[in-house]
Amino acid sequence: MKLSVLDQSPIRKGSTAREALQETVALAKWTEELGYTRFWVAEHHNVTSLAGTTPEILIAHLAGQTQSIRVGSGGVMLPHYSALKVAENFRMLETLFPGRIDLGMGRAPGGDRVTASLLNPTNTFNEQDLVQQLFDLQNYLNDRYAPGSVQAKVRAMPIPPSVPEQWLLSSSGHSGVLAAHFGMGFSFAHFINPHGGPEAVANYRARFQPSENLEQPQANVAFFVFCSNDPETVHRQQAMIDYRFLQYETRGRVDPFDYDDIKTVDYSPAEEARIQHNRQRMVMGNAEEVKQQLEKYADRYEVDEVMLVNVASELDERLESYRLLAEAFELKSVVV
Template sequence: MKLSILDQAPVTSGNQPADALKKAEELALLGDELGYHRFWMAEHHGADSFVSSAPEVSAAYIAGKTKQIRVGTGGVMMMHYSPLKMAEVFKTLSALAPGRIDFGVGRAPGGDQYAVYALSQGRQPDITNMYGRFETTLQLLNDETPNNMLYAKTIAAPQKVVLPEPWLLGSTGNSALEAGERGVGYSFAQFFNGELTKETLDIYKQSFKPSAFMEKPMINVSYMVTTAETKEEAEYEAKPQDLWRLEFARGHIIPFLTPEEAKDYPLTELDKMMIEENRKIHIVGDVKQVAEKLQADQEKYGFDETMIVSIPHAQEKRLNVYRLLARELL
């Protein structure tokens, strides 16, 4: 199984925001050492729980620090950016680290309405024709003249570089179809809603048309995972994430607590039911249980690669999640 890493630069209780980015670097270096396939940074705005606001900048830094792992974004929230700028950034990255750069993009805002309007400088955010914007970016990446007349009289420099690998993020059959028809990778965010189906991935495979970017369909599925040597330890480390998701579902954003703080957090019976329901998007267990679940899902749904996001409180515990999974699955 190919294993990859998705990092959101989470800020856990008692830590400074800058620490989260240095910890992302540390995680990427470990992934490079262990044989993980790729390392992506997410894009978040307007909240202090996650500080990965400029994933393309982090990707540039991390690509310069690592040796073989692919590096990219999971993803750039393209509603905020010009296709020309996206193409220029990722062609520059690919010129600096040829054969190792991924251009992962999503259609979500990556933040609340205040952040979205600030990013659009107070104008009405342009959320129309997002797939057309992606198509224009792909044309510019491939040194083509775009169909969009706004971009037809310019180029995206540097030209004639090794193509970055484009991926469309999504969790629906519609995004799967669009990714397939454009001949790019499809990344399914299982940790968003837990609604992965074979039908969605089959839509992608059946609609796939080979392109300059990819000759055959490629699918990765991202999972939220908390694991340890024992189930008891995994449950202990998982509870802060369970509580964060519980409060987020209610419209509250709380800090990521320490496991000790979370241990005695007051819960109603309804809270417990909601946490149990959320476990379909948060895999918790000892490493053998988790590895078996991931392998079973790969066989059931037929994807190529598993991407892991994990947020234990202590950095050493988080790094150990990736060590344990590498031991079992690589």
């Protein structure tokens, strides 16, 4: 099974955005060395605990700091941008790093709706607008437009030697239908929604229509994952991610914190119920436990690639988590 990474560039308590991005670079280099398949970075806006706002810029830096691992967006939030500009950004990346760029796309705001309205004042999150954007984007990436159309007068530049892989990201089944229609890869965000994923992936496969960029359906699934062979470390990270989720759900944001800040927090019965629900979005434990759970999920989803989202509070613990899983899955590095 292939393992890949989705990194959100979390900002630790007492740290800075610059340090968080430096940690993302360190993780990309480390996971490449360990044999991970791809390294995606997220897009979030007006979120003080996450440093990743512009994946296309961070991708360029990461690809320049690595040699072979695929680097991409997890994902670009299409409603904020024009299809032409997204095509230009990723054609530039593909020109600089041919054969290594993934264009992962989503429709979520990546933050709150007020911020989304400022990023694109004309954005209505209309379903048909998204369909049109995907149609336009594929035309720009593949240089195909009907003669006489307005778009036919414009080419997305530069023209790269290859086309970046295109993935549609979603926590529901509907985007899987769109990914199938446009012949794109499909990534299901189990770390956002733990229900309906296997059915969404199966429906994507059943409806898949080959495109010039992808002949066969290609799917993966993403989980929050933390691995340590020290039970106390697992307990501490579990407590912190439980608290993180509740803060997002009740306050709409998470301010940086550490374990000492939350270790004595008492939760209400309703909060305890949310904690138990949210634990379905994650896989945590020692190396063997995590390996077994991920293999079970991979069987349920019928995928051969799992993406790991790790927001552990300490960089060394994230590095060790990725190392333990690379060892457990016997990943092979291709770095010379």
